[in-house]
Amino acid sequence: MQFLSYLINGISLGSVYALIALGYTMVYGIAKMLNFAHGDVIMIGSYVVFFAFGSAGMNPVLAIVLSMVVCTVLGVTIERVAYRPLREAPSLAVLITAIGVSYLLQQVAQLAWTSNPKSFTSVVSGLKPISLFGGQLTISAETVVTIIACIVIMVVLIWFVNNTPAGHAMLAVSEDRGAAQLMGVNVNATISLTFAIGSALAAVAGALLCSSYPTLQPTTGAMPGIKAFVAAVFGGIGSIPGAFLGGILLGIIENLSKAYISTQLSDAIVFLVLVVVLIVKPTGLLGKKVNVKV
Numbered sequence: 001m002q003f004l005s006y007l008i009n010g011i012s013l014g015s016v017y018a019l020i021a022l023g024y025t026m027v028y029g030i031a032k033m034l035n036f037a038h039g040d041v042i043m044i045g046s047y048v049v050f051f052a053f054g055s056a057g058m059n060p061v062l063a064i065v066l067s068m069v070v071c072t073v074l075g076v077t078i079e080r081v082a083y084r085p086l087r088e089a090p091s092l093a094v095l096i097t098a099i100g101v102s103y104l105l106q107q108v109a110q111l112a113w114t115s116n117p118k119s120f121t122s123v124v125s126g127l128k129p130i131s132l133f134g135g136q137l138t139i140s141a142e143t144v145v146t147i148i149a150c151i152v153i154m155v156v157l158i159w160f161v162n163n164t165p166a167g168h169a170m171l172a173v174s175e176d177r178g179a180a181q182l183m184g185v186n187v188n189a190t191i192s193l194t195f196a197i198g199s200a201l202a203a204v205a206g207a208l209l210c211s212s213y214p215t216l217q218p219t220t221g222a223m224p225g226i227k228a229f230v231a232a233v234f235g236g237i238g239s240i241p242g243a244f245l246g247g248i249l250l251g252i253i254e255n256l257s258k259a260y261i262s263t264q265l266s267d268a269i270v271f272l273v274l275v276v277v278l279i280v281k282p283t284g285l286l287g288k289k290v291n292v293k294v
Contacts, residue, residue, distance in 0.1 A: 039225015
């Protein structure tokens with residue numbers, strides 16, 4: 001029964017990683033860039049929920065919607081100001097810029113809200129935990145909501161990409177940006193939409209993450225952001241189902257490592273598993289090999 005509890009908690013943590021990884025994988029798949037400021041967008045969104053729900057007493061759903069709006073505007077602004085001018089620049093320049101934006105957001109948060117950790121109030125505090133097997137297994141409301149939210153969002157996202165004109169534009173840009181532009185696709189608008197969706201998902205992920213682990217500070221999004229990137233690579237970066245699978249597996253591995261091996265070594269084990277997977281299958285679990293013409 002204890003193993004089942006660890007497993008469910010691992011799936012819950014993995015669901016958060018999957019939500020964050022969806023943002024990474026969409027941006028990379030379409031814009032072919034790694035937005036390392038994504039984890040800090042999560043942090044900003046968490047602060048919005050903290051002040052709107054925890055301090056101002058706003059309805060939790062409205063607080064999350066407000067956070068999604070703020071993060072969407074922030075994500076689109078970052079893309080327009082920091083990344084779009086570097087659209088044709090070498091990938092290293094974009095990577096350095098992304099790291100710079102990440103540290104900028106952290107420093108702004110430290111100046112605005114100080115670095116003292118804040119106690120985050122769960123957005124599902126009104127829901128009761130679920131008891132199974134005569135009370136032997138208790139599943140928190142945060143765990144249930146996180147898993148359900150992740151599954152629903154992934155299904156909606158796959159439907160959106162495969163069944164809407166905007167989704168088809170994303171697929172076209174991901175295949176060949178130049179050809180898509182010649183066919184009338186607005187590449188800049190498509191990439192901005194991708195950033196908007198990824199940033200909105202970051203807001204949801206931040207609220208769920210801080211609800212399960214109720215400590216909020218300017219560096220809150222840093223490590224989850226890195227692990228979510230690992231999850232995206234693990235599952236096959238550029239693949240939405242891959243990001244979901246990678247996130248879930250990463251959460252399970254991390255939680256079981258903490259329970260049965262070592263809390264201190266759990267992060268190392270996660271990255272070791274990634275290295276092994278990439279040695280065996282360099283494209284990730286669900287990634288596809290892409291032939292590049294030179």
